[in-house]
Amino acid sequence: MAGESGGFSCNYRHFLIVCYNKLMDKNTNVSWEAEEYVARDKNTGWYIALVIVGLALTALAVWIKWWTFAALIVVSVIALIVYSVRPPRMLKYTLNSKGLKEGNRTYNFENYKAFGVINDGGHFAIVLTPRKRFSGRTWVYFPENSGEKIVDAFGAKLPMEEVKLDVVDKIVRLLRI
Numbered sequence: 001m002a003g004e005s006g007g008f009s010c011n012y013r014h015f016l017i018v019c020y021n022k023l024m025d026k027n028t029n030v031s032w033e034a035e036e037y038v039a040r041d042k043n044t045g046w047y048i049a050l051v052i053v054g055l056a057l058t059a060l061a062v063w064i065k066w067w068t069f070a071a072l073i074v075v076s077v078i079a080l081i082v083y084s085v086r087p088p089r090m091l092k093y094t095l096n097s098k099g100l101k102e103g104n105r106t107y108n109f110e111n112y113k114a115f116g117v118i119n120d121g122g123h124f125a126i127v128l129t130p131r132k133r134f135s136g137r138t139w140v141y142f143p144e145n146s147g148e149k150i151v152d153a154f155g156a157k158l159p160m161e162e163v164k165l166d167v168v169d170k171i172v173r174l175l176r177i
Contacts, residue, residue: 030095030153034141035088038123040176042084095153109157116163117151127163
């Protein structure tokens with residue numbers, strides 16, 4: 001008899017787990033559109049300062065005959081100008097039971113240990129903290145009116161923790177990149 005009730009209990013638990021997972025799959029499918037990054041205002045002075053710093057570093061590299069470094073500086077300045085002039089694209093995000101889908105790219109929950117929410121100059125973002133030590137954090141912007149639903153869906157899959165800007169994030173914001 002103990003075997004029968006144990007078997008029934010196990011099957012019943014399995015049934016509940018399967019139903020719960022199906023229910024969670026339906027409840028966590030959330031979609032939204034947002035810009036890929038926050039476009040920060042840059043005036044003419046910002047571009048002039050970038051070119052002056054680039055020319056100074058290039059002159060230093062030529063003077064000490066570091067040709068590769070000189071080429072890297074020139075390419076970096078050009079890339080920064082092109083990147084900062086280009087407007088951010090609107091991306092479609094979908095959150096499901098497996099992870100976050102951004103266009104054709106998928107970020108699986110198993111690769112992240114936690115998430116946090118940050119207000120980035122009036123724009124709200126989910127910041128995914130990777131399990132791998134030297135991997136970068138993933139920033140996903142979302143509209144404020146969908147925030148509660150999005151945060152709840154992430155919270156069903158990952159623990160939430162406070163997000164603090166690291167040194168690189170602070171430098172990027174200081175330089176308005």
